[in-house]
Amino acid sequence: MRRIALVTLVVDDYDEAVRHYTEALGFRLVEDTPRPDGSRWVVVEPGADGGGTGLLLARAKDEAQRGRIGDQAGGRVGFFLYTDDFARDHARMRAAGVTFLEEPRHEPYGSVAVFQDLYGNRWDLLQPAG
Numbered sequence: 001m002r003r004i005a006l007v008t009l010v011v012d013d014y015d016e017a018v019r020h021y022t023e024a025l026g027f028r029l030v031e032d033t034p035r036p037d038g039s040r041w042v043v044v045e046p047g048a049d050g051g052g053t054g055l056l057l058a059r060a061k062d063e064a065q066r067g068r069i070g071d072q073a074g075g076r077v078g079f080f081l082y083t084d085d086f087a088r089d090h091a092r093m094r095a096a097g098v099t100f101l102e103e104p105r106h107e108p109y110g111s112v113a114v115f116q117d118l119y120g121n122r123w124d125l126l127q128p129a130g
Contacts, residue, residue: 012059
């Protein structure tokens, strides 16, 4: 079996990013290991059961990387968070201060709303139809 296991997300601060992804978005912290160079290997996942692609939260090391924070997909929706209960997760995320850029929509493919993460990256919260 092949799958994408991790996607790197460039962040400004490890602890701030971990708080946002675990508390506001409901991800779980899988690993937070210090590295000899002073960086950390920080992985969060959306599911409680280890399912789904994890995010490697990587602190920017230079100006070029800092320039990518919050705009990793060029202003497009770059990340898709699937849920089995849109109303539950939408309400919980709003209560946690997550910024939604639109009201929920009900499309033929499912219920969806675009939100921003801590840094401004755009995400879809999506409950697929059927």
